Amino acid sequence: MxxxxxxxxxxxxxxxxxxxxxxxxxxxxxxxxxxxxxxxxxxxxxxxxxxxxxxxxxxxxxxxxxxxxxxxxxxxxxxxxxxxxxxxxxxxxxxxxxxxxxxxYIPTGFPLKGTATYKEEETTLDGQPIAIFEAASGTAVIATAQGTVSSIAGNAESGYIVMVDHGNGYYSVYRNGAKPEVKEGDEVTTSTELFTIDAGHEQLGYQIIENDAYIDPLSLMEIYG
Known part of the structure; x- marks a missing residue:
């Protein structure tokens, strides 16, 4: 090259x-x-x-x-x-x-503080249901529920009637010849004594009014179921 x-x-x-x-x-x-x-x-x-x-x-x-x-x-x-x-x-x-x-405030209690005998043969008064109990002298009659004493009627000769208003349509009525130990307007409980059974007044008549009508008091009483 x-x-x-x-x-x-x-x-x-x-x-x-x-x-x-x-x-x-x-x-x-x-x-x-x-x-x-x-x-x-x-x-x-x-x-x-x-x-x-x-x-x-x-x-x-x-x-x-x-x-x-x-x-x-x-x-x-x-x-x-x-x-x-x-x-x-x-x-x-x-x-x-x-x-x-x-x-x-429902009257289901027993109206006597102590024992009593129930008189089965007497169940009405003037055509209305009633329970008649017989108790010994000295036995206290007590309110069957809380409420207010709405009226007290009668006298020593004819007997006294104490009515308790329970404020719910129920009234309980207690009939006895002893002098009432409460007055109208008193607030009561199941321990409040309304009467004390004395000699000659051993019977207690007990009634219940429900919504303006009398009913058998035993139907509400707890001791009777």
């Missing part, structure tokens, strides 16, 4: 130099475009990564807040449950108390 002469080199340069230069410039331009595009993509990727990280942080924060709200909700539900149980218990206690109070 020989050396290329100067003239030959110039000839080759004139023939191929410009196309090669153009190709080189084109390659450089393409490389620059690729580099610019890569830089552009790189910037977008960085921004996208930042957005992803921010979203992850938001998700983590929301998750923590959600967990806190769940815990708070559980605590509130527990408090509501406790409060509901307390309220239900109080309501039940109040209902039971009201039932006890209502029961205390």
């Amino acid at each position: 020989g050396c290329i002469s100067l003239e030959k080199w110039k000839e080759l340069q004139e023939k191929y130099g410009k196309p090669l230069m153009g190709a080189a410039i084109g390659i450089v331009v393409v490389i620059l475009v690729i580099l610019i595009y890569c830089h552009y993509l790189s910037g977008h990727l960085v921004e996208a990564n930042q957005n992803v990280n921010e979203l992850r942080q938001q998700i983590e924060t929301l998750t923590q807040e959600n967990d806190a709200l769940k815990l708070e909700n559980e605590e509130l539900n527990e408090k509501v449950s406790i409060l509901s149980d307390t309220v239900n218990s109080k309501v039940k206690e109040e209902e039971e108390r009201e039932a006890e109070i209502a029961q205390a």
Whole structure:
């Protein structure tokens, strides 16, 4: 192989130099475009990564807040449950108390403090139901439920009648010849003594009025079931 002469080199340069230069410039331009595009993509990727990280942080924060709200909700539900149980218990206690109070005003008790004999052959007075009891002298006649003495009638000769209003449609009526130990307007309980049986007045007539009608007093008396 020989050396290329100067003239030959110039000839080759004139023939191929410009196309090669153009190709080189084109390659450089393409490389620059690729580099610019890569830089552009790189910037977008960085921004996208930042957005992803921010979203992850938001998700983590929301998750923590959600967990806190769940815990708070559980605590509130527990408090509501406790409060509901307390309220239900109080309501039940109040209902039971009201039932006890209502029961205390129903004349279901026995009208004598002590033993007595029931006279089965005498069950009506002037066509109305009555229970006649015979007790020993000194036996106390007591109210059969809480209430108020609404009236006292009669006298020592004909006998006395004490009527107790129980405030619920019930009245209890006590008939005896001894002097009453209460007066009209007195509040009475099942321990209040209305009479004391004395000699010559050993019988007690006992009646109950329910809603303006006389009923068999034994139907309410607990001692008789």
